[in-house]
Amino acid sequence: MAVASVTLSDVARLAGVSKSTVSRVLSQSRPVTPAIEATVRRAAAELGYSGNSIARALRRQRTDTVGMVVPSILNPFFTALVDSIERALHEEGRVLFLCDSRQDPEIEAGYLRLLIDRKVDGIVVSPVDGELSRAAIAETASQTPLVQLDRRVNVENTDWVGVDDDDAMSQVVAHLVANGVRTAAFVTSDFTNSSTRDRLDGFRRHAKRLGVATREDWFVLGDYSVESGHAAGVRLLSGEDIPDAIVCADDLIAFGVLQAARELGVAVPDRLKVTGFDNLVFAEHVIPPLTSIEQPTPQMAEEALRLLRVRMQRKDRLPGARVALVPRLIVRDSTRSRG
Amino acid sequence: MAVASVTLSDVARLAGVSKSTVSRVLSQSRPVTPAIEATVRRAAAELGYSGNSIARALRRQRTDTVGMVVPSILNPFFTALVDSIERALHEEGRVLFLCDSRQDPEIEAGYLRLLIDRKVDGIVVSPVDGELSRAAIAETASQTPLVQLDRRVNVENTDWVGVDDDDAMSQVVAHLVANGVRTAAFVTSDFTNSSTRDRLDGFRRHAKRLGVATREDWFVLGDYSVESGHAAGVRLLSGEDIPDAIVCADDLIAFGVLQAARELGVAVPDRLKVTGFDNLVFAEHVIPPLTSIEQPTPQMAEEALRLLRVRMQRKDRLPGARVALVPRLIVRDSTRSRG
DNA sequence: AGTCCAAGGGCAATCGATTGCCGAGCAAGA
DNA sequence: TCTTGCTCGGCAATCGATTGCCCTTGGACT
Incomplete structure (x- = not known):
């Protein structure tokens, strides 16, 4: 604290050379006579010199x-x-x-x-x-x-x-179809950002391509959170006519959906299949463990x-x-x- | 990118004043004649000047x-x-x-x-x-x-x-006792850091004080992770003689313990009570929702x-x-x- | 021995902003 | 009118490291 930090000049003085030399030794920017180099290094070590990256950044025009x-x-x-x-x-x-x-x-x-x-x-x-x-x-x-x-x-x-969100959705939908899913809902956020949009578009496209039926009121918007997923799940699973699967735009939403399904007595995966996105660490710890898309x-x-x-x-x-x-x-x- | 950034000198030149004046206007470090101030501000705005915090840090000896x-x-x-x-x-x-x-x-x-x-x-x-x-x-x-x-x-x-880890453990143990717990295990990490130690000591002390029975082989060390908690849970819950409660040094461990309990068919909270520490967002979403210590x-x-x-x-x-x-x-x- | 060249140390400028100090200018009081 | 004092703009030093350029030194080659 009180310790005023050691500067290049201090090292130069102790080693009996110029600042230039010290700088060259320490940054290896130009060869220096071995004997002098040793002296400089010893001086630097003795003083515990460690450099001032602010000054360096100013001069070098880069901050690392x-x-x-x-x-x-x-x-x-x-x-x-x-x-x-x-x-x-x-x-x-x-x-x-x-x-x-x-x-x-x-x-x-x-x-x-x-x-x-x-x-x-x-x-x-x-x-x-x-x-x-x-x-x-x-x-x-x-x-x-x-x-x-x-x-x-x-x-x-x-x-x-x-x-590739489109590819991800293709994998999700194909997997669901292979497991007998004929109808599916999609829960996402209302944020107008690219991945939200791409996942939605991808889901639409591949659901259509692979013959999975959807309905406009099965597209639910909220935000990326467990609470929002829970609300969406309650809404989707309360009526008589529920989808075979709920595809979620991220894992948090999926966690909420799973919670809603449990509360409402809808069996996962037997009656309802649920997928997430991101493959969070928790995805393998929820009940049942969540199928998800891994982001590398x-x-x-x-x-x-x-x-x-x-x-x-x-x-x-x-x-x-x-x-x-x-x-x-x-x-x-x-x-x-x-x- | 190619845009060489504007400096104080540029602003000074455009405004027709010295660098000192510009600096004073912009940092309000000393009063400046209103007319000049206006000129300087206009010049700065026109050039889009925004300052170089590296240079400032070097001079001011603080980096914010x-x-x-x-x-x-x-x-x-x-x-x-x-x-x-x-x-x-x-x-x-x-x-x-x-x-x-x-x-x-x-x-x-x-x-x-x-x-x-x-x-x-x-x-x-x-x-x-x-x-x-x-x-x-x-x-x-x-x-x-x-x-x-x-x-x-x-x-x-x-x-x-x-x-105050000791106080936290006091609350946990008292709460458990109030809910009928007579015996308890403790799962923590083997890291030798202060909070780990304090929680362990606190648990020991308050368990003793409040008459909750423990056993040496009911203290399980691992690390702060769901996996580790799961392993500990399996170990503690596999035999005949299981504790009334498992107190965990953090929520991740507790999540793993809950998982183990479910797999082994041990009913929580009826047969076993579980507590965590940290009150993570997920604590309210696991099954059953986890009692925990909130860190402010x-x-x-x-x-x-x-x-x-x-x-x-x-x-x-x-x-x-x-x-x-x-x-x-x-x-x-x-x-x-x-x- | 003389010439040339390479190696390497040091001087001083530089990066960009802040600030102590000087002095010009102006107002107020005697 | 003269003095005193205050306000505020500008000069130049400064923060600490890097680097272009000069210059000394010494080795090699003829």
Whole structure:
């Protein structure tokens, strides 16, 4: 605390050389006579010199810092994404600024501006809203390397990494059909973001393609939460005429649906099959264990950071890349037809 | 990207004044003639000037950044803690460096050093290990404001914020006794950290005090995970002689115990009562809903940041504060005696 | 021995904002 | 009118590390 930190000059003085030399030894940016190098290293060690990354950042024009903006860290899916990004950054010796936009495009825009001011080397963002987030994302992307993760808004020349939601829905519906499902409902959020929309469209398309019947009032909108899923489940399962399956746009919703089914005495999977999305850790611990789509977050993180690195090196305007990883269906008891 | 960012000098040139004046207008550090102020503001707006926080940090010797090191962001309890800290920081206009030590004291030490080099204004850390983390925490605390959150190691003159684990255990045991429990087991982790130890000691003490019988082989060590809780549950519930209650050191363990009970046909709460700790969001969604101890994470975050602020202002060596908030028992079906 | 060249140490500028100090200008009081 | 003092703009130093350029030194080759 009181310990004024040691600077390069201190080391230089103790070693009896110039600051330049010390800098060169420590950053290995140019060869230095072995004897001098040893002296410098000894001096640095003795003083416990560790460098001032602020000064270095100012001079080098890079901070070795990446900013990440997510809609809600409390949603376990984004937690997994944050974890994957943090791990990957740690290996590169970089650090993460974590920002939670709380589902609010304005907070999101504020954070993006703040990250620019902080001169982060790059930004990873999962935009809150397909429309309301666009302007800020576009503006930010024009000033610093940026990659969208999971959700995206349409902005020219911007990279995106996520999973192929259409393919995921194809797997889900095909699996349900193979297990005897003829009618299905779909529960999602009313957020107007890309993955929400893609999953909905995908479900519609593949249900139709594979002959699974739906009804307009079997499409229920809420938000990504257990409570919302529970409400939807109650609504869908209260009448006489209930679907063979309820497909959910994420696991939290599915958990709520399972809860509703249990309360209402609807047997899962015998009478009703339920699927989720994200394959949260909890998916295997609910009752019955939930069939879900696994998102390969480590690979998504790797890919996102790779794209950032490319943009950090080549400052010229690059065309946008869209990397859609193919997700995997994890089958568990919530959809297995017994016997 | 290509857009070289505007500097203070650019604004000064456009406004026809000196850099000092621009700086004073924008930071309101000294009054400036209204007419000039207006000119400067117009110039800044026109250029879209937004400042370089790296340069400012170098000069001001503060970064408006706080570092946080947690054992695992994937554990929902720490996620909640991170969320609370992030919210509180956002209100202050600060940003969070998030670091995950992965339960590894060495990674933890590395991150602490890194945060020092990054010149963060303060550090919030939940140490991995009661012994192995101590040296790094002590060293770090001597160089920058630091507060321990949830877990702690014993280091002189260092602040800590957490809940009163002993009080929590007192509430748990008293509640169980009131619901007819005469014998109880305790499942925890083998991590040698403070909260693990305090909860164990607290359980022992209050069980004895309130006449709840225990046995040495009813103390099961594993780690903080559903799997570990499941294994412990299977072990405790397989024989003939099972306890009236299983007290768990966190909710994840309790979830696993509940799962085991269900598989083995042990009725909860009628035959067995189960309690958790942390009151995770999921606690109310498992079956049966789990009785747990609520940790007031928003208040913990507030308190931690308050302590940091104090140390940031008064550079002199302060005595360490220990703030133990009193937790609340949330009673749900997993312990309610029917009828 | 003389010439050339490479290696490597040091000087000083630089990154961009903040701030102590100087002094010009103006108002108020005697 | 002269003095005193206050307000506020600007100069230049500063935070700490990096790096372009110069210059010394010494080895190699003729």
